[in-house]
Amino acid sequence: MILKIMADKPIFEKENILVTGGAGFIGSHLCDELIKKSKVICIDNFITGQEDNIDHLLKNPDFEFIKHDITIPLKLDELPELDKFKIKFQGIQKIYHLACPTAPREYNKIPVETLLANSHGTRNVLELAVQNKAKLLFLSSSSIYGEPLEDAPFKEDYWGFIDPIGPRSCYNEGKRFAECMVV
Known part of the structure; x- marks a missing residue:
């Protein structure tokens, strides 16, 4: 029992937490809260996120920003900028x-x-979660x-009705597909 409890706790005093889409509106506010008790790795490709949203965090030693498109697999333990988080030893918790772009105008x-x-982004995140035995919180939307x-x-x-060729279908169907993978 004691070994089980110890296995669930990070080795270091602060957990390593990964936030994809961390430069977006919600993601940046989440980073603001998480940094108070954890080390935060923020990943964003700025397709819709803004650097201004995370500028104030960039000098914090417990924060690291990585510009990366999550649709491309990512090997965190190969990134030298994450050495300070001891990813090779501690991993991600x-x-x-x-x-995901969420603005209808996009x-x-x-x-x-x-x-x-x-699709690819969620699959890559799931693989990171499995590799690190990390807990995953996937943010979805009622648009599914x-x-x-x-x-x-x-x-x-209610299982919903989605117009598969409507202007919102890329977001609605994408989120629905991602939920299928996560569940």
Whole structure:
């Protein structure tokens, strides 16, 4: 029992936490909170995220930003900038996967990138979670249900209706696909 409890605790005083999409609106605010008790690795490719959102964190020794497209596999233990986090020894304990363009105005501009962030990006994040035995929090959206049947909150047994060729379909279908992988 004691060994089980010890195995669940990080070896060091602070956990290493990875935030994909960390320069976005929600991701940057999440980084602000996580940095108070953890070491944070923020990954973003700035396709919709903004450097201004994380500028104030860049000088914090417990924060590291990596410009990277999460649709491309990432080997954290091969990045010299993460040596200070002792990734090779400690690994990552938690992953928050927020990387995905979410603004409706972007859907028509970058539909393929939106789909790939949800498909390849989520797969790559899942592989990182497995490699590190990390807990994963995947942020989804009620848009996976598409249009409601009535003007009321979605019910748990509603499977949704999504227009597969509508202007939002790249986001809705992408998130739905990603949820399938995560579950």
